[in-house]
Amino acid sequence: MTMLLEVSELRKTFPARTGLFGNVIDRVHAVDGISFSIAEGRTLGLVGESGCGKSTVGRAVLRLIEPSSGSVRFEGSDITHLPPKQLRALRRRMQIVFQDPYSSLNPRQRAGDIVAEPLMVHGIADAAQRRETAESLFAKVGLQPRQMSLYPHQFSGGQRQRISIARALALGPRFIVADEPVSALDVSVQAQVINLLMDLQAQDGLSYLFISHNLAVVEHVSHDVAVMYLGRIVEHTDKATIFARPLHPYTQALMAAVPVADPAIRRDKKHVMGDVPSPINRPPGCHFHPRCPLVQDRCRTEEPALREVQPGHRVACHLA
Amino acid sequence: MAAVLEVAGLTTVFHTRTGVVRAVQDVSFSVEAGETLAIVGESGCGKTMTALSLMRLIPTPPGQITAGTVRLAGTDLLGLSEAGMRKMRGSQIAMIFQEPMTALNPLLTIGRQIAEMVSLHENISRRAANARAVEMLQQVRIPAPERRAREYPHQMSGGMRQRAMIAMALACRPKVLIADEPTTALDVTIQAQVLDLIDDLRRELGTAVVLITHDLGVVAEVADRMIVMYAGRKVEDGRTKDLFADPCHPYLQGLLASVPRFGAAEGARLRDIPGIVPPLHDLPHGCAFAPRCACAVGACRDTVPPLEPKRPGHTAACWVT
Numbered sequence: 001m002t003m004l005l006e007v008s009e010l011r012k013t014f015p016a017r018t019g020l021f022g023n024v025i026d027r028v029h030a031v032d033g034i035s036f037s038i039a040e041g042r043t044l045g046l047v048g049e050s051g052c053g054k055s056t057v058g059r060a061v062l063r064l065i066e067p068s069s070g071s072v073r074f075e076g077s078d079i080t081h082l083p084p085k086q087l088r089a090l091r092r093r094m095q096i097v098f099q100d101p102y103s104s105l106n107p108r109q110r111a112g113d114i115v116a117e118p119l120m121v122h123g124i125a126d127a128a129q130r131r132e133t134a135e136s137l138f139a140k141v142g143l144q145p146r147q148m149s150l151y152p153h154q155f156s157g158g159q160r161q162r163i164s165i166a167r168a169l170a171l172g173p174r175f176i177v178a179d180e181p182v183s184a185l186d187v188s189v190q191a192q193v194i195n196l197l198m199d200l201q202a203q204d205g206l207s208y209l210f211i212s213h214n215l216a217v218v219e220h221v222s223h224d225v226a227v228m229y230l231g232r233i234v235e236h237t238d239k240a241t242i243f244a245r246p247l248h249p250y251t252q253a254l255m256a257a258v259p260v261a262d263p264a265i266r267r268d269k270k271h272v273m274g275d276v277p278s279p280i281n282r283p284p285g286c287h288f289h290p291r292c293p294l295v296q297d298r299c300r301t302e303e304p305a306l307r308e309v310q311p312g313h314r315v316a317c318h319l320a
Numbered sequence: 321m322a323a324v325l326e327v328a329g330l331t332t333v334f335h336t337r338t339g340v341v342r343a344v345q346d347v348s349f350s351v352e353a354g355e356t357l358a359i360v361g362e363s364g365c366g367k368t369m370t371a372l373s374l375m376r377l378i379p380t381p382p383g384q385i386t387a388g389t390v391r392l393a394g395t396d397l398l399g400l401s402e403a404g405m406r407k408m409r410g411s412q413i414a415m416i417f418q419e420p421m422t423a424l425n426p427l428l429t430i431g432r433q434i435a436e437m438v439s440l441h442e443n444i445s446r447r448a449a450n451a452r453a454v455e456m457l458q459q460v461r462i463p464a465p466e467r468r469a470r471e472y473p474h475q476m477s478g479g480m481r482q483r484a485m486i487a488m489a490l491a492c493r494p495k496v497l498i499a500d501e502p503t504t505a506l507d508v509t510i511q512a513q514v515l516d517l518i519d520d521l522r523r524e525l526g527t528a529v530v531l532i533t534h535d536l537g538v539v540a541e542v543a544d545r546m547i548v549m550y551a552g553r554k555v556e557d558g559r560t561k562d563l564f565a566d567p568c569h570p571y572l573q574g575l576l577a578s579v580p581r582f583g584a585a586e587g588a589r590l591r592d593i594p595g596i597v598p599p600l601h602d603l604p605h606g607c608a609f610a611p612r613c614a615c616a617v618g619a620c621r622d623t624v625p626p627l628e629p630k631r632p633g634h635t636a637a638c639w640v641t
Contacts, residue, residue, distance in 0.1 A: 049507035156596040157363075186362035186534065191578035191592035198589070213508065216537075220580040220590065243582060257512035259537030261579045263561045271512045275477045 003073075004175055004207045005061065006037040010070035012053075012060050016280050028279050030056040032231035033070065035306075038175070038224075041205040045222030045239070047215060047254070049276055052228040054211045058177040061209065062094055063087060074175070092122060095168035099180035101160030105152040111163050112138070112148025118170040137166040141196060158189035165196065179211045194221060215258050219243055227251045230279055230287040233306055237313035247309065247320040250288045286318070294319055323350035324495050324528045325374075325413075330388035332366075332373045335381060339601040343369040343383070345552045351496065356522060356529040358543035358560065360536065362575075364597055366552040367532045371498045374530070375415050376405050393495060411441040414489035418501040420481035424473040430457070431469025434488045441492045456487035460517060479510035483517065490521060497522075500532045515542055536579055540564060548572050551608035552600055554627065558634035568636035571609045607639070615640045 012031040015024040031053045038044045048054045060067045063079065071080045079090060098104040105114055116134040119125050125133060135145040141162040152160055161181060168176055178197065182190040198221060200206055212218050218225060219239060226236040227250065235248040246252045253272040272291045277283055283290050289299040298318055306316040332344040344366045351357045359367045372378050373385050376397060390397040392412055397405060409415075417423045425433055434453035438444065444452075450469070457465035460483040473481055482502060489497055499518060503511035519542055522529050531543060539546055539560060546563055548556040548571065556569045567573045577591035595612040604610060610620040619625075619639045627637045 049509065158596065186597075187536070188362065188575060188578045188593035189596070191580075191590035192594075194580070195589050195592060214580075215508070216580040216582060219582055220588075253509055257509045259511075259515070259535065259541040261536040261540050261564070261576065261581065263540040263564050265540075271516065272509050273513070275479055275510065276507065 002040055003037045004040050004075060005209070006073040007057075007061060008035045008071045008073075009033050010035070010057065010060060010072065011068045012056050012065065013068050026280050029231045029282065030279060031060060031067075034226075034228070034231075034233045035070075036226055036233065036236060038207050038209060040174070040207055041201065042223045043201065043208040043210050043221055045218035045225040046209060046211045046228060047213065047218050047225060048228035049213060049254075051230075051276060051279055053231040053279070054228050055179055057228075058096065058179050058209055058211050062091075062096055062177055064096070088122075092171040093173050094175040094177070095171070095173040096177040096179060097161070097164050097168050097181045099183050101157055101164050101184065102152075104164055105160060107152050109151070110148065111143075111150050111152065111155065114152070114163060115148075115166045115170055118167060122171060124171070133170065134166075137169055140169065140200075141166045142192075156189070157185050158192055161185060161193050162196065165193075165200075169200070173206070175207045175209070177209045177211065180213070181210075182217060183212065183214065190217070197221065215255060227254065230277065230282055232287065232316065233314070234288065234316045235314065236306070241313055247313070247315045248288075248317050249292045249294050249319075253291075253293075286316070322352070324353045324393055325530070326350040326389075326391040327370075327374065328389045328391075330370065330373055330390065331386045332369055332378055332383060333386055334383045336601065341600045342552050342603065343600060344373060347388075347547075347549070347554050349547050349554070349557065351528040351530055353495065353528050354522060354526045355545070356519070356531055356543045358531045358533060358539040358546040359549060360533060360539055360546055360575075361549035362534055362597060364551075364600065365549040366600075367549050368500055369552075370549070371415065371500050371530065371532050374498060375409060375413065376400075377415075407441070410437055410489075410494065411492040412494050413496040413498065414492075414494040415498040415500065416482070416485045416489050416502050418504050420478070420485040421473060423485060424481065426473055429470050429472055430476070430484045434469075434484075434491050437488055438491050452491060453487075456491050457484065459490075459521070460484070460487040462487070477510075478506055479514060482506065482514050486514075486517065486521070490525065490527065493525060494527065496528045496530065498530045498532070501534070502531070503538065504533070504535070511538075518542070536575065548575075551598060551603060553608065553624075553637065555609070555638070556634075556636040557627070558631070562631065562634050566631065566634075568630040568634065568641045569609075569638050570613045570615050570641065572636075574612075607637070 010031055011033050013027040013029050016026045016028050017024055046054045059065045061072055071078055112134050115137050116130040119130045138145045143162050182193050210221050222239050224238050225242045226233045229250050235251045274291045285301045286299045286304050289295045304316045304318045306314050309315050309320050328348045330344055330347045334341040334343055347370055361367045374390050431453040434456055435449035438449045438452050454465045454469050457468055462468050462483050503514050543560045546560045547554050550571050556572050567576055574593040593612055598608055606621045606623050607625050610616040625637045625639045627635045630636050
């Protein structure tokens with residue numbers, strides 16, 4: 001299998017500022033040395049709770065924010081230090097769809113122009129061809145070409161997300177970061193958008209980095225799943241394995257906490273206690289140890305490495 | 321057991337420039353003490369407007385409750401004066417919201433806010449009210465409650481703030497707690513903790529809980545009974561178990577089929593519901609769901625279907641099923 005995207009030891013820290021003069025008091029370790037790869041036509045689901053760094057990963061991979069260290073290889077070449085001009089050319093190959101279709105579309109632009117804008121920015125095609133491309137993109141994502149002259153507020157949430165997807169597809173990318181693309185949508189509409197993303201992958205062989213906090217959605221769309229906690233991947237393997245036999249206590253806790261839409265199955269009430277600690281002041285050793293039901297002495301001091309416990313199944317836990 | 325809250329024919333409209341928006345139309349339900357009733361539906365279905373109508377918190381104008389009764393332990397809340405209603409809110413019927421940060425006063429400590437609520441309804445000293453605040457924080461399992469009582473909302477995490485909201489809502493032992501999407505803004509591990517907390521307190525205190533949510537998973541976990549709303553109307557009503565096992569209305573059938581579930585086949589498509597919810601100021605003549613419904617027949621487009629029993633203890637509004 002050829003790897004489309006290879007991320008190695010990616011790190012991103014942000015300065016934490018305080019006080020009148022914004023002195024840097026500390027650093028937020030948003031992403032702390034994570035590695036993964038995504039093959040052509042595959043989806044990696046990146047799961048975690050708020051503040052775990054999953055969105056930062058998505059942005060750093062596309063270099064919408066600059067990684068602090070580590071490397072990102074796309075289609076075989078290192079893009080970590082690509083100068084801006086070449087980076088722009090690369091944007092044709094990798095795109096992003098954001099969570100909120102209300103704030104990611106310009107309210108004063110017509111839907112057709114929003115979708116055609118990437119073509120204009122990249123100087124591809126003349127006005128007539130752009131219009132034609134936009135029309136076919138509208139049809140592709142399940143919108144009517146006659147809706148091209150409408151403004152974003154005239155669309156529903158699900159339709160707006162279709163516009164965002166059409167815009168991301170305009171330049172014919174190979175790879176799309178989908179950052180919580182269905183979290184703002186109602187469940188019946190969410191299903192429409194998930195089906196669309198999966199159809200597009202089947203047609204065009206797109207690869208996705210699918211970022212979500214919703215485990216059931218991730219299970220539905222992904223081939224592989226990586227679970228993040230406080231900036232690190234704690235477990236990473238194929239979908240079937242991780243859902244059938246999760247090994248990290250955090251993955252297990254996450255799955256136990258998801259409400260199941262079936263009243264016949266009532267959860268057992270063994271939930272992890274406490275809150276996610278601050279990414280500025282992370283617990284020493286295993287970051288999960290203060291909430292872990294299986295905690296042992298070494299977990300408090302020794303950081304577990306992400307190691308392969310079985311072929312293709314990586315876990316960062318001393319007990320796995 | 322007798323119902324503690326009985327809602328009958330509740331109708332709430334908003335007068336807007338685009339016309340009359342029928343947010344809640346002819347909604348009836350009842351909740352018993354110690355029972356959890358879920359009101360389920362997607363954005364704009366009227367579930368929050370139903371809750372705000374029960375609390376009489378509908379902004380008037382433009383909103384107006386035009387019909388119906390809301391009986392709380394025998395008293396019709398809609399017939400009370402504003403002063404009378406103020407006495408009921410908090411002491412008899414309380415509400416918690418999705419985003420606790422917007423419902424808490426950022427300038428007052430958590431303890432002070434809870435104490436204020438207690439002294440509003442009960443004739444007790446300030447010291448006793450403060451003690452009650454700490455006691456409530458302890459009851460919602462906030463660690464170090466004395467210290468937390470002296471903190472401001474911004475010093476707490478989202479889950480902690482929601483616990484504080486629950487402490488405040490239950491401080492005067494109301495008979496009914498309305499929880500409007502109480503865990504939607506929370507992470508899933510924190511959501512599980514808060515749902516457990518509400519459930520435990522319901523059992524300990526015998527509070528009737530009206531849980532408003534769009535999340536069918538949450539409903540399945542905690543609700544004894546549920547009602548499903550679509551475009552301002554109740555379309556299905558019954559025990560949670562029965563409605564999940566055997567949904568009668570095509571809308572609930574579609575909703576249940578569109579939820580992604582663990583263990584689905586590789587590459588399986590989700591069943592979606594085509595189209596979108598109609599705007600409430602421009603509802604179709606017949607069943608509001610007819611334009612999206614695969615089973616719709618002629619009658620569906622002409623007349624609104626009445627709610628009728630389809631199975632024992634299970635009603636739905638549909639001409640077809």
